[in-house]
Amino acid sequence: MKNKLEQLRQEALKQLEDLKESKSLKNQKEIWRALEIKYLGRKGQLSQILRQIKDLSTSEKKEVGAFANKVKTEIAEAFSEFENKFLSSKAGQSQVDMSLPGKRSSLGHLHPITLMQRELEELFKSLGFSILEGPELESDYYNFQALNIPEHHPARDMQDTFYVNWEDQEDENKLVLRTHTSPVQVRAMQEFGAPLKAIVPGKVFRNEALDASHEHTFYQLEGIMIDKNISISNMIAVMKELLKGIFKEEVEIRIRPGFFPFVEPGIEIDMKCRLCQGQGCPVCKQSGWLEVFPGGMIHPNVLEAGGIDSKKYSGFAFGLGLTRLAMMKHGIADIRLFNSGDLRFLEQF
């Protein structure tokens, strides 16, 4: 019987020892529990042997009994030591250590175009303009016809348009991806009437051949100001103020005539190229000047389409390339970077 006990002792201790090598804490705990029941449980192997002691002679009882108790204590101690040292210290490791420095979760930030947009919105708000928006999927009527560009007019060729399939191509409700933010001019006039001071920042789409300065999706910011006695000099003053606000210094401009069917007269405002200080470089196509704001006095037909009496009121409109302006402000040479999702580019802002 003593041999049996000794065997049991060795077996139990060996199995515990092997268990220390086991990798998974969960398994380890389960196996430990099973082993404890196997050896120390009420129906366990040790109990079975102990139960036989009563059948021994008195002297044997004393000797074997003492030995059995020793073995029992030893195994029990090994089990509780294993639990204390091994299982609980491992469990400790798997818990959160509050003394470790935390993992900083990184916060995103706004896209450079959004930053530009917000900056301009603040500027125009300070000049008393309200901020409007319109649909990106626009009707042919608002995108062209209400802007004095009838069906089949050659002026439509100025903007490569994404037309949406429509059964009746003559239907003025047929849809296009808006090619500019100008359709919101007429929408705003219809909704708010005159006097009106508003800007419309937004996404526009053109079926362009893509290159460093052409994207199918880009951002514009439309502006209109309608009141009695508005003239082109009001527009020039607003534009100068705006450029000063963006570039934080006086910016030299020049004004050329420009054609857009929805303004009369139409102008192009150019600013001196900031990359070469007007000396001529690839970005300004060696001219020293960059087109920034097309605009002009709102055509009477457009005012009428918006329900405004063109004999009483006049106004100016301009369409500023937000994407273009962001490129100039930050010296970005390729427009395709904006929508590329390239973090090396985006993280600089």
Ligand code: PHE
């Ligand atoms: N919508 C014109 C364009 O995208 C720009 C423009 C706006 C011109 C307002 C004049 C007045 O080309």
